Amino acid sequence: MANETTTIINNANGESYEFPLREGTIGPAAVDISSLYKEAGIFTYDPGFMSTASCHSAITYIDGEQGVLLYRGYPIEQLATKASFLEVAYLLLYGELPDEQSLVGFETIITRHTMLNENLKNFLDGFHYDAHPMAMLVGVVGSLSAFYHDSLSVNEPRHREISAHRLIAKLPTIAAAAYKHSIGEPIMYPRNDLRYCANFLHMMFATPCEDYKPGLIAEKAMNLLFILHADHEQNASTSTVRLAGSSGANPFACVAAGIASLWGPAHGGANEAVLDMLVEIGDVKNVQRYIEKAKDKDDPFRLMGFGHRVYKNYDPRAKIIREVCHQVLEELADADNPLFDLAMRLEEIALSDDYFVERKLYPNVDFYSGIIYRALGIPRNMFTVMFAVARTVGWVSHWMEMLSDSNNRIGRPRQIYCGPTQRDYVPISKR
Secondary structure, eight states: OOOOOEEEEEETTEEEEEEEOOOOSOOOEEOOOTHHHHSSSOOOOGGGTTOOOOOSSEEEEEEETTTTEEEEEHHHHHHHHHHOHHHHHHHHHHSOOHHHHHHHHHHHHHHHTOOTTTHHHHHHHHHHHTTTHHHHHHHHHHHGGOOOGGGOOOOOOHHHHHHHHHHHHHHHHHHHHHHHHHHTTOOOOOOOTSOHHHHHHHHHOBBTTOOOOOHHHHHHHHHHHHHHHHHOOSSSSHHHHHHHHHTTOOOOHHHHHHHHHHSTTTTTTHHHHHHHHHHHHHGGGGGGHHHHHHHHHHOOOOOOOBOOOOOOOOOOOHHHHHHHHHHHHHHHOOOTOHHHHHHHHHHHHHHOOOHHHHOOBBHHHHHHEEEHHHHHHHHOHHHHHHHHHHHHHHHHHHHHHHHHHOOOOOOOOOOOOSSSSOOOOOOOGGO
């Protein structure tokens, strides 16, 4: 941290105040205004937290202008093409890439935690057959605290670690069980002889009637998507997990809160919205007409999967996923997928049309991920669930980091009150 300060002048009374300037290892500095109200008697106003740093974190760095994404300093391009998802999970949790022995030990721990308590099957049976899988995910994950009383002390580092392992291990099992419930098939137990992503595909698509062996291409695609979605700094759902965790809530409740936040169409539901859009466009010959509709401010149609709150350049995750998209579709006998043809035509126009270029509306990761999930046989209502399985790693990493921070305090934003001033109660007979 630098010892520099910045001056804020209140033009209303002419008084000035000095505040520390906090700097990280890379990225923009932040004015520490934590004492602003105490010193000046005023708040800051920042809807959506567009210019507010809520914490210190050493987990993920984003440079939106340059299109850079780093996990613990490692470029996402390197991790996505060279690492396994559990290797990345270890990195996010512990700060360093594991050596061979550490990775084997970590994989063993996660594998041994994938089983669910049998009573949770009764909980799932209580959901209506057509309940959205995200509704089941929120409920079941929140209920896990009722099963694991042995490690719920958030003040104990070892308890936090055990809970993190359980969440990373059990989310795929819960997600697959929710899917099986929605289609009326029996829940498939996890297999300890399969890798993390292969095991998830097995639980999703196997049945007791016959053996199922996940394809290597499908496993590779799942591994890639999970790595790309593992963390993304202080997004809405991660901030929700941190805010819930700041109160001392148990980790299962915190992650359930994060899942609820992720469920929103502006966050985790974006890839589902992309697929809906492509279905609406229907054919490549209709693309230009819909491009014009998107430009018309009076037309309600919007192009989904373009632009990003943080990235003002090409989403680095989109570059990676685009490179493997053709391979995945070809290997899965889906090379003539009309939706992918539509997506490529939309991308081509958006990258060359002045309207999109000037506004920096580049394709983001959601633009491609739904198409790949569809090619893998995953239904649209499971897309956000897939996101949640991957993002759990980031959520628990931030949760653990926050609780180990000596400056951690309960989150409590303030407001600009715009309601009535004080008034007196009037008896109902005189109103």
